[in-house]
Amino acid sequence: xxxxxxxxxxxxxxxxxxxxxxxxxxxxxxxxxxxxxxxxxxxxxxxxxxxxxxxxxxxxxxxxxxxxxxxxxxxxxxxxxxxxxxxxxxxxxxxxxxxxxxxxxxxxxxxxxxxxxxxxxxxxxxxxxxxxxxxxxxxxxxxxxxxxxxxxxxxxxxxxxxxxxxxxxxxxxxxxxxxxxxxxxxxxxxxxxxxxxxxxxxxxxxxxxxxxxxxxxxxxxxxxxxxxxxxxxxxxxxxxxxxxxxxxxxxxxxxxxxxxxxxxxxxxxxxxxxxxxxxxxxxxxxxxxxxxxxxxxxxxxxxxxxxxxxxxxxxxxxxxxxxxxxxx
Numbered sequence: 001x002x003x004x005x006x007x008x009x010x011x012x013x014x015x016x017x018x019x020x021x022x023x024x025x026x027x028x029x030x031x032x033x034x035x036x037x038x039x040x041x042x043x044x045x046x047x048x049x050x051x052x053x054x055x056x057x058x059x060x061x062x063x064x065x066x067x068x069x070x071x072x073x074x075x076x077x078x079x080x081x082x083x084x085x086x087x088x089x090x091x092x093x094x095x096x097x098x099x100x101x102x103x104x105x106x107x108x109x110x111x112x113x114x115x116x117x118x119x120x121x122x123x124x125x126x127x128x129x130x131x132x133x134x135x136x137x138x139x140x141x142x143x144x145x146x147x148x149x150x151x152x153x154x155x156x157x158x159x160x161x162x163x164x165x166x167x168x169x170x171x172x173x174x175x176x177x178x179x180x181x182x183x184x185x186x187x188x189x190x191x192x193x194x195x196x197x198x199x200x201x202x203x204x205x206x207x208x209x210x211x212x213x214x215x216x217x218x219x220x221x222x223x224x225x226x227x228x229x230x231x232x233x234x235x236x237x238x239x240x241x242x243x244x245x246x247x248x249x250x251x252x253x254x255x256x257x258x259x260x261x262x263x264x265x266x267x268x269x270x271x272x273x274x275x276x277x278x279x280x281x282x283x284x285x286x287x288x289x290x291x292x293x294x295x296x297x298x299x300x301x302x303x304x305x306x307x308x309x310x311x312x313x314x315x316x317x318x319x320x321x322x323x324x325x326x327x328x
Contacts, residue, residue: 016067039124061194061230063094064101065315068292071300072263074089076195080221082200082261082294084253086244090288090308090315091116091267094127094225095196095232097315100130102193103161106313109115109193112229114177116202120167128157134310164188168299173204174180174223181227192229199234200257233261245273247303250293264294270305283325 036042075081085091102109115123125136132139132153142150166184168177183246184192197203197220205219217233222318224231235253242248250264258264268274268291270284284305289301307318 009164012327017185024152032263041279053137061098061232062102063098064105065098065290065304065306067302067304068290069296071292071295071302073297075152075232075263077228077230078083078225079263080224080233080261081265082217082233082235082253082258082259083267084237084248085267086237088271089267091198091234092198093308094265094288094290094315095198095234095314096123096126096130096312097198098232099165100127100161101270103164103315106132106193110184110188110190111168111194111196112166112181112192113168113198114172114180114197115156115167115169115198117170117198117234118169120169121230122163122169123169127162128154129312130314133314148261164194170201171204174219177223178227181229190264194232195224195229195235196232199236201236213253213257214260217260217287221260226290229307241267243273245270247291247293249291252293262296263292266291266293275298279324289313 026315062069062074072081083091083094099111099113100110102111112193113123128134129136129139139150143154153269166180166187168180172180181195200213200216200220203216203220206215213235217235220233221233235257237248237252242252245268247266247268249266250258252266253264266289268289270287270289271281273284276284286308287305288308289303289305292301293303295301305318306315307322308315
């Protein structure tokens with residue numbers, strides 16, 4: 001004898017049947033489909049990352065020197081550019097020029113400077129002089145005299161362009177540096193665009209010998225990947241790496257470490273050579289050479305001569321009026 005069910009009962013049974021079918025389908029899918037790898041990304045994910053990197057240049061740090069930016073395509077997040085050279089050749093000045101160029105041209109750029117070599121006041125003075133095109137002696141004298149315009153410019157820069165720079169001059173290890181980076185992110189509400197470490201040999205931990213330098217460079221490379229930030233790492237050249245004023249090339253860094261960088265930029269001054277003609281002596285009195293001697297991205301290498309302004313420290317191409325008369 002047939003049993004009549006109400007519409008409500010029929011609807012309830014249909015819902016139960018559908019849920020049971022869904023559960024069975026889910027179990028079958030779990031049993032037959034492989035789990036997504038946890039230890040490595042799929043090639044499709046890597047492809048998406050590669051395309052995003054190429055199409056999104058804002059994720060990279062540019063030096064502000066067109067020839068080098070075209071050759072490198074910029075320093076990406078997690079990558080290390082090592083800047084090597086003898087003492088007082090302008091290694092740090094190149095990176096400070098780059099920071100100021102980005103502060104002026106990219107209003108959403110932020111830089112963290114770990115200055116293990118110079119006090120933060122000196123670093124800030126260099127940045128301010130680059131911003132305003134003034135010499136440090138002039139600015140210092142103006143401050144001593146209480147010049148209101150200079151003091152006003154300093155205060156304005158501190159709350160505008162230079163507010164996007166954090167300068168740390170303590171000798172802290174990479175773990176402490178990570179804490180600084182986290183504080184910078186919280187303070188700015190944005191990811192740091194660039195991190196400058198000046199310089200490799202002064203990083204705490206290990207000796208300044210071949211083993212110590214290599215291990216420090218490896219640690220910085222790992223740290224850059226963890227922090228996902230472009231790194232400009234200053235590295236001193238050995239005194240015997242090349243004759244003064246001449247390029248030492250890729251292996252010019254003291255005790256190595258260059259293998260850990262995706263780019264190596266050598267800085268040297270031809271004015272230190274002893275075989276210059278009279279005109280070359282005049283020309284190179286304020287010149288600085290930037291030698292891109294390692295480029296893992298495009299393999300393009302170049303060595304370019306620039307003018308370093310002795311007043312404010314700007315590095316730029318030679319303008320016509322800066323070339324000595326005999327060769328114009």
